[in-house]
Amino acid sequence: MADFIVSLLTGLSSAAAMFLVASGLSIIFGVTRIVNFAHGSFYMLGAYIGYTLVQAIGSTAVGFWAAVLIAAVAVGAIGVVMEILLLRRIYRAPELFQLIATFGVILVIQDVTLWVWGSEDLVGPQAPGLKGAADILGKPIPEYDLALIAISPLVLVGLWALFKLTRWGTLVRAATQDRQMVAALGVNQRWLFTGVLFLGSALAGLGGAVQIPKGGADLLMDFNILAVAFVVVVVGGMGSVFGAFWAAVLFGILQTFGIQILPNSTLVLMFLVMAVVLIFRPWGLLGMPETLGQAHPGPPEQPLRPALPRVRILGGAATALLLALPVAHLVLPQLVGAFTLVLVIEIMVFVLFAAALHFIMGPGGMVSFGHAAYFGGGAYAAALLVKFADAPFEIAFWAAPVGAALLAFLFGWFCVRLSGVYFAMLTLAFAQIAWAFVFQDMPGSVLRTFGIADEFGAPLKITGGDDGLNDIWPSAWAGTRIAYYYIAVGLSVAALWIMRRFLYAPFGYTLRAGRDSPLRAAAIGIDLTRHRWLAFALSGAFTGLAGALFLFSKGSVFPTTLEIARSFDALLMVLLGGVQSLFGPIFGAAALTWLNDLFSVLSYWRFLLGVTIIALVLLLPQGIVGFAGTRLGRRLRLARPEEITA
Amino acid sequence: MSGAPHERVPVLEVESLSRSFGGVRAVDRVSFTLFSNELLAMIGPNGAGKTTCFNMVNGQLRPDAGAVRLNGRSILGLPPRSIWRLGVGRTFQITATFASMTVRENVQMALVSHYRRSRALWRPARDHYFDEAMALLERVGMDRQYDRACGVLAYGDLKRVELAVALANEPGLLLMDEPTAGMAPRERMELMQLTTGIVRERNIGVLFTEHDMDVVFAHADRIMVLDRGQLISEGTPMAVRSDRKVQEIYLGGSAVHDGGPA
Structure with missing residues (x-):
């Protein structure tokens, strides 16, 4: 007592x-x-x-x-x-x-x-x-x-x-x-x-x-x-x-x-x-259900159009350039160093991550503040499979998207019922729980509680907590820098293309329908919650794929892959690139990853980034979203005239 | 416009529908039947209970008591999307369309949902039910603007798009909340003529609320008058026009009972 x-x-x-x-x-x-x-x-x-x-x-x-x-x-x-x-x-x-x-x-x-x-x-x-x-x-x-x-x-x-x-x-x-x-x-x-x-x-x-x-x-x-x-x-x-x-x-x-x-x-x-x-009680113990404002006020998005020839050519050229880069590295190693390949892999990982987040955030209007859960969650799923089931690279790799999709399926069930800031807060809370799960080594602590030890009698470590999981590399055939480069670039370009197909297909349109007018969507028989749930899980899968590419390029995974800051990075990439454009997140992620690489050596990089964000918010009220993307689109004339004026 | 509809199949049957808000009986034992090939108008002063009644029929609001049957089947407690599946099209007082899609894509979405293809992941949405969508747009006179974004359309045109969307699942019943609200007088008559034509050729029953009495008396086959939650008069426009109780409400002293929107 x-x-x-x-x-x-x-x-x-x-x-x-x-x-x-x-x-x-x-x-x-x-x-x-x-x-x-x-x-x-x-x-x-x-x-x-x-x-x-x-x-x-x-x-x-x-x-x-x-x-x-x-x-x-x-x-x-x-x-x-x-x-x-x-x-x-x-x-x-x-x-x-x-x-x-x-x-x-x-x-x-x-x-x-x-x-x-x-x-x-x-x-x-x-x-x-x-x-x-x-x-x-x-x-x-x-x-x-x-x-x-x-x-x-x-x-x-x-x-x-x-x-x-x-x-x-x-x-x-x-x-x-x-x-x-x-x-x-x-x-x-x-x-x-x-x-x-x-x-x-x-x-x-x-x-x-x-x-x-x-x-x-x-x-x-x-x-x-x-x-x-x-x-x-x-x-x-x-x-x-x-x-x-x-x-x-x-x-x-x-x-x-x-x-x-x-x-x-x-x-x-x-x-x-x-x-x-x-x-x-979806609105909490003492909360009141309330209708919140739309997540995306302001001018409506333009209709999706088939890509202009100019865009197709540019996309093809960019892909060709990516594919040719290792050749350039072999021929002119002084000009295209090994580090360039590493940087491009990293950029592609985050381009994929940002695009997967945009998949639900742009067309679906679901702003996830905890998407790192699926990035790190996928990476950990693959890493654990390698560590504890001796899974070969070829199998463990795919465990990442599958594991991340399952996690998104579970968390998503709760989240997709809410919208706006409620959705944002809940996704963040779930992500933090996933983070705590690996940071505190929850499974390890359960086993320790039952007195289960490893063969040497020492307490078992599962996720390894702060130390992470190390020494996880691809198979020999995929292990060379150039081979892995092609895997990373190939898979992320393919994933981007698949996501684009999804968004142009009836499924993507249904998501946009729910974002534009939930009232009309219900009045034409659409079960929004189901579609949002499925989209959340799909986005989780693609995010997990990015996590897998990340894991095997670094050879290790740490709890930082799931932390809030990581989720915010992805969010920022989408916002800076432009939430209303499918290319936005690609530009945003590439630019931010590159800048991060350039400036992260500075000791107060976060301060600079924070001040930049605040300045952008103050100087371009209502306009930061898509500002960069729109500008770039206008400069390169990638959009139709009527799409630019909006 | 009056006169007996040539085919009288009951589409919507409403029995003693009631709903209270904090002690106020917003809708009090309202019963009526709507037949196919018929335009039934629901009118009444502000606060008479039209919107409440309407929202109970379309599934947005649960009644305290009463029955709502569609083609003989109870639809009480079904969510709006399920009611739509049973063949109920809707238009809204303030138009609800997908602003980021073109006119044709709006109709295509309704068709995609109707044929249960909304989870299709591969073939582009613009290739789905293209001709069917164009045929519907042609019927409402929007085929020439098919490629414009709904976000930039004139209000009257949006109303037509909504009508085409509402027709996509071949409904037996159309629920139209204030179909001509916010439109210029001539546009109003055009839209209602269009609606009437479609109703006749497709044998649809229409329940609509409306503030514009010219529209109501020119196009409704039958009129219901609500006052303080109760159905006080029902009949052909001619009969309702000469009903003393109706005259009292509209011409007598207390035309407005409270300030809320009806």
Whole structure:
């Protein structure tokens, strides 16, 4: 019994940070309708700023809590700066555009944090006055845990009072229900939004600061908490603070008990609970079903036309050039070095990845924020088959697209029922779960739990966690640089062509139909959910194929292939190339991969990329999507005149 | 335009259909039968329950009570896409077409779905049911604009495209919500003449709501008048025109009961 109570309390204490971050995210979304992807970064900043302040003034209890509060206020102020400089200008922009903008902020904050605090993980000091352990039914429990348990209800009550008892709170509630009506009543939305950003960001900062004594501060905090916060918000219901509270409590308790049953199982448990909740309540425990705006407002896409002769010639020429490159390498090794071949392989891998993402994102209007799950998932499927079943390259290779398709089939079942930002958040949450699965070596930890060891008696490693899986190479016939080059180029060009056929076929048109007008699609008998599901799985398969090419070109696979940053890379390629054009993702991926290769030697490359994204968003409002693609299309006269003017 | 339709097969039978919203009986025990080769108009002041009634027939809204039968078979609780499969075409008050497709592709999509080819992955969509789509477009007078994107069409033309799309699965019943809303007066009459012609030659039953009384009295074979959720009058245009209760609603003091769109 005592064990049970102690576990329960530990669970409640770990709910605190989750609740604080998720409630902030939920409040910001409720009023501004923007999913602040930088919310995890605010949490991380809260931890780092809190750490510095605690070092400076936190030697007494008063000083410690003052430091925590100042950190929260400071992060709130950063949120205000982001609102005034960035969000304020893009409230009317398409959803996608807003998400990309806040993603730019993530990149900037990552590198700024790295620059200010360094790359070392910071171990948090203990809180003065709460260093000991309390005695609960004869079991020790850290006093600081008890403080954390008290914080969530206090904040919840505070928020409740703020929303119920103040005029500002009434306005926030009204805006959450009907933004236009509030504006029509003459309320100054500007400051309402700024205030909400302050509150939400401060809550994230508070969440980061209060967990310093338990978790310290590190550079992975932003993405880690983001996925957790998304799961909490999705399960609790978007825009509902009470929903966030109950979901956080649920997951906090689940984590503690889950760890006892199965170490490292927390994220998988979260996934299972989220799955169950979403089956019965697609809008979360306390969320309301609502109709969101279209994911793609703005001018409609142009009809698909058969490629112009000019385009066909260009495509043929590009393919011929790709095929001739190894010959050039053999004849003129000084001019076309081995590295060029390696770079082209890498470019083709990401072109395929981006095109597969575009397959559902453009024609299907389904913006996946977690497509790395199928890229890395496929690579791991093949790698595991090689490692543990001694599968030959020829078989293991195809396990990647098949495995990725199955994974997409499973995750997709939940995701395709939702649309817009809900879809984006759910795909991201699933991807993070897949990442945790390999990063924490879930299967290995299950086997270890049952005491199963390898032949030398050492604990089994399956995915290898952080170390990844190494020494996985193609068969001898495919192992030479030139042979593998032809495999990679041949397969990716073939896959691109097949995807193009799919999109020109009735299936692709049906996807576009569902994106253009779900109402009309239903009125001509189309079962949209089924088509979207199938498209998701197909996209997963092609993404997995890219993963296989990646795996066997590198000889190893690491959890980074599944991380959020990888998903965002693909998203960025599609967006920069142009979501409305089939060639867009190809240009976008090629350009970005090449640039990445050029600039990744710079130490603050993410900062540059983030600033570039933000600048593009601000300078070309409504226009970044497809800007590059359209420009290029116009310059090369690849499009018909009427397609260019739009 | 009035007079007995030459073939009277019941297509749509609605019995005591009711639906309340928070204590307000939006539709209160409405019953009617629609026959093939007949245009039946549903009219009434704002808030009379026309849209609610309409959406219960087309599957978007579940009734609290009542029955809806299509060709003798209950369609209650079926989603819109299943109702379409049973031969119900629809047009919307605000046209719903696929903006990123050409006129012909819009019709081809409906045909692709009708023949259950929407999961075909290889042969280009533009080669599917090409001639059939063109024939439908010719019937509604849109064949010359077949290659234009729906996103750039004039509103009246979009309405015609919708009609062609609605005809793609050879429906026995057409549901038209405000078919002439947002059109110029002359366009309205042209569209309704077109519709009437198609209905006659294909033996279709049409249920439509409409605000324009000129359109209603010129083209409907029969008219139903709803008021505060109840069916208060039903008959030929002549009969409805002379009905005292109808005159009271439209000419008496309280023509509008609430501000919501009907």
